[in-house]
Amino acid sequence: MILVTGGTGYIGSHTVVELLNEGFDVAIIDNLSNSNIRVLEGITAITGKKPLFEQFDLCDASLLNNFFKNNRVDAVIHFAAYKAVGESVASPLTYYHNNLVSLMNLLYAMSSYNVPALVFSSSCTVYGEPDSLPVTELAPIKTATSPYGNTKQICEEIIHDSIKAHPKLKSIALRYFNPIGAHESALIGELPIGVPNNLVPFITQTAFGLRDCLKVFGNDYDTPDGTCIRDYINVTDLAKAHIAALKRMQKSENESGFEVFNLGTGMGSSVLEVINSFEKTTSVRLNYIFADRRSGDVVKVYASTDKANKILGWKAEKSLDETLLSAWKWENFYRKSIAN
Ligand code: NAD
Numbered sequence: 001m002i003l004v005t006g007g008t009g010y011i012g013s014h015t016v017v018e019l020l021n022e023g024f025d026v027a028i029i030d031n032l033s034n035s036n037i038r039v040l041e042g043i044t045a046i047t048g049k050k051p052l053f054e055q056f057d058l059c060d061a062s063l064l065n066n067f068f069k070n071n072r073v074d075a076v077i078h079f080a081a082y083k084a085v086g087e088s089v090a091s092p093l094t095y096y097h098n099n100l101v102s103l104m105n106l107l108y109a110m111s112s113y114n115v116p117a118l119v120f121s122s123s124c125t126v127y128g129e130p131d132s133l134p135v136t137e138l139a140p141i142k143t144a145t146s147p148y149g150n151t152k153q154i155c156e157e158i159i160h161d162s163i164k165a166h167p168k169l170k171s172i173a174l175r176y177f178n179p180i181g182a183h184e185s186a187l188i189g190e191l192p193i194g195v196p197n198n199l200v201p202f203i204t205q206t207a208f209g210l211r212d213c214l215k216v217f218g219n220d221y222d223t224p225d226g227t228c229i230r231d232y233i234n235v236t237d238l239a240k241a242h243i244a245a246l247k248r249m250q251k252s253e254n255e256s257g258f259e260v261f262n263l264g265t266g267m268g269s270s271v272l273e274v275i276n277s278f279e280k281t282t283s284v285r286l287n288y289i290f291a292d293r294r295s296g297d298v299v300k301v302y303a304s305t306d307k308a309n310k311i312l313g314w315k316a317e318k319s320l321d322e323t324l325l326s327a328w329k330w331e332n333f334y335r336k337s338i339a340n
């Protein structure tokens, strides 16, 4: 059985769908602090299968140990974490506690029950503003600009140190660039609580009429159109990379014990390019204005995906247009479903 922590969350739910489609048995642990139990219905509607679900906090070591005692876990994919950058600046201890303690409890339990493989959700935030582009896995790790970013750096170090001490454990950390979009069925997608911080949910909510206007944060950057550049990766493409990582560890191909991979498309898109793509693909006009720069924003970052392409045999397939269309379909489906 594959344990997926945070499996009712945005990326976790899409990964659970891909795992079930590939024939894996799946168990989810999630405390629903940032997701809704109804996600399980979406997963079942897509796959025709029902994953085991347990609702509790991974920071509770005794509940977690009981779970490992009662279930045969072959590998863990660890998504559960808090992820809001601004909130982490306001409440750093909450972030350090949740993101670090949950990982440490997992590693203790995995070592007690001899579970050999861990896939960890990391982030391109570890690269900060990179010195050269596309950014490769060999680029230096920059001082984190937020406690959230710091938790990702520290978690990677904790895993790496644990593997040195316990060579039977293997782990792959996947550094996501900007995951966007929803499952093609529109039955699961991103569910930001409150006002979205991220670009694509803000776009779809504005287009739907829930927000008056999108603010484009800065149009005077040193980029071709003056807006920031990111590598937007389709969430289903991203989910599939977790299966490739899992299979690599199960075949014991990763001799080194700890590996990191960038997960992106390899292509940078500016904020204006995303808006244009959204308008073109959905035929919806978006109300937007140029506003001040957002503090802490990186100007330009996009991935070198060579390592994931060659070693994981994985490549992002979906275009920006179709991914934005999937986000728009999900926004419409979700709003209608909660209105009923
Ligand atoms: P999400 O908030 O949608 O999902 C995380 C899930 O974990 C939620 O369902 C939440 O309820 C659960 N959770 C949090 N703390 C928990 C705890 N202590 N015990 C049990 N459950 C807990 O987030 P996501 O976008 O799916 O992100 C998944 C992972 O990917 C996170 O680790 C995040 O930091 C990382 N990541 C996300 C992005 C992104 O843009 N979404 C980018 C880079 C990295």
Ligand code: UD1
Pocket: 083, 084, 085, 086, 123, 124, 125, 149, 178, 197, 198, 199, 200, 202, 214, 215, 216, 217, 218, 227, 228, 229, 230, 271, 294, 296, 297, 298
């Ligand atoms: C942010 C986090 C990153 C985290 C990721 C996923 C920061 C500095 N970085 O990435 O650590 O892993 O979210 O949670 O917060 N934009 C607008 N208007 C908006 C929203 C965004 O113009 O209303 C622009 C931003 O300035 C940026 C781009 O859109 O240029 C993407 O922003 P966003 O979706 O928030 O992602 P990141 O900042 O890349």
